[in-house]
Amino acid sequence: MVDASGAHSKGKEWLQQLDIGVPEDEVVEGYTGYSSQWFTMASDQAWPSEWWWKVLFVRIATPERPYFIGLFPIENQRWLLSYIGVNKSYPPRGEADFISALEQLGIPAVRKILRRMVPISPVYSGRATRNRWRHYERWRTPLGRFIALADAACSFNPRFGQGMSAATVSARLLQQCLVKYGVADSRLPRAFFPAQAHFQQTPWLFAAADDLRLPMSEGHLSLSMRLFNWYRPQLVTCPDPEVSARLGQVTQFLQPMSSLFAPQIVSRVLVASTGRRIRAIGQKPASRCVAAMPTDA
Numbered sequence: 001m002v003d004a005s006g007a008h009s010k011g012k013e014w015l016q017q018l019d020i021g022v023p024e025d026e027v028v029e030g031y032t033g034y035s036s037q038w039f040t041m042a043s044d045q046a047w048p049s050e051w052w053w054k055v056l057f058v059r060i061a062t063p064e065r066p067y068f069i070g071l072f073p074i075e076n077q078r079w080l081l082s083y084i085g086v087n088k089s090y091p092p093r094g095e096a097d098f099i100s101a102l103e104q105l106g107i108p109a110v111r112k113i114l115r116r117m118v119p120i121s122p123v124y125s126g127r128a129t130r131n132r133w134r135h136y137e138r139w140r141t142p143l144g145r146f147i148a149l150a151d152a153a154c155s156f157n158p159r160f161g162q163g164m165s166a167a168t169v170s171a172r173l174l175q176q177c178l179v180k181y182g183v184a185d186s187r188l189p190r191a192f193f194p195a196q197a198h199f200q201q202t203p204w205l206f207a208a209a210d211d212l213r214l215p216m217s218e219g220h221l222s223l224s225m226r227l228f229n230w231y232r233p234q235l236v237t238c239p240d241p242e243v244s245a246r247l248g249q250v251t252q253f254l255q256p257m258s259s260l261f262a263p264q265i266v267s268r269v270l271v272a273s274t275g276r277r278i279r280a281i282g283q284k285p286a287s288r289c290v291a292a293m294p295t296d297a
Helices: 011-017 095-104 108-116 163-181 188-211 223-237 241-251 257-261 263-282 286-292
Strands: 024-028 033-041 056-061 066-074 078-085 117-119 124-126 131-135
Touching (some): 024 188, 108 117, 131 188, 163 188, 188 223, 188 257, 241 257, 257 263
Antiparallel strands (some): 024 131, 033 078, 033 117, 056 066, 066 078
16 A cells, blocks of 8 residues: 555544554644745836846845745746744735735835736635655554555645656656565565655755744754754855755755765865855954954054
C-alpha cells in the first residue's frame, strides 16, 4: 500500500486502527496565511520599458507588519500575485478587500501593477501552511509493504514552492527502491523511508527553519536549524556567481544540501561576509570611532 494522500494523510489513524505504533510526528507552525489571484495585462496597457524586472518579491518581516508579496509571470500572459502574511497577520480573502489591502501597503511597484492589470480569477486563500514531518525513517514498528510517499510523510509551508518538486524526487526514490527490492520484499519500507528522509532534510531546512526565525512560530529549533538560519543570509547576499549558482541548484534539488558547505563555497561566503563587515566598520561616523577609543590613545 502506498499512502500518497498528501499533507492531510490519515495514515496515523489507519495505523492506530490496526494497533500499530505510529511514527514520531514533528510540527513547525509559522502561522502563515496567503491569498493569491491571477491577473493579466489590460488590453490597453503594455509592459513599461523602464520595468527591467520580470519577477517581483517584496519581503517585510517586522513584528508589527510582517508580510511577503510575490508577483510571478506564468504562461499565456498571466501573472500570479500572492500576498503572504506571517505571525497570524493573515491577508484578506475577499476580492475587494484583497485589492484594497495591497494598495494600502504603499508599495509603488504594486500600485502600478494593479493599475495596469485586471484580475481573471477569484482570490484563492489558504491557512494550512504548517510544516509536518512524520518520521517514518525512525518508525520502530514498521508495517511491511506500507509506504508513505512525499507529503504524506513530510509536508512543507507552501510559500516556499517546494512541494511538487519534492514529491517528484520522492517518487523517483521509490522507483529506485522498487527496482532493487521489488513490490513484495518486506525490506522495501526499511530501504525507502531512510532514503526519502535523507532527501527531505533539504526542503525541511529551507521551509521549517525559515519559519522558526519568526517570533510567533512554534516548533523545535534544532542546532542544525540555528546554524542554517545564520548561514543562509550569508549565502543569499554573497555576490559571488558560483555561490549564487550553487544555492539555486540546491534550492531546485539538483545538488545536495552538503554542497553548500563545500570548502570552495564556504570560503567565498566568508570572504564576502568579512568584506561587508569591514566596509560597514569603515563607514561608521568618525565621532563614534573617536569616542570608542581609549583616553590615552
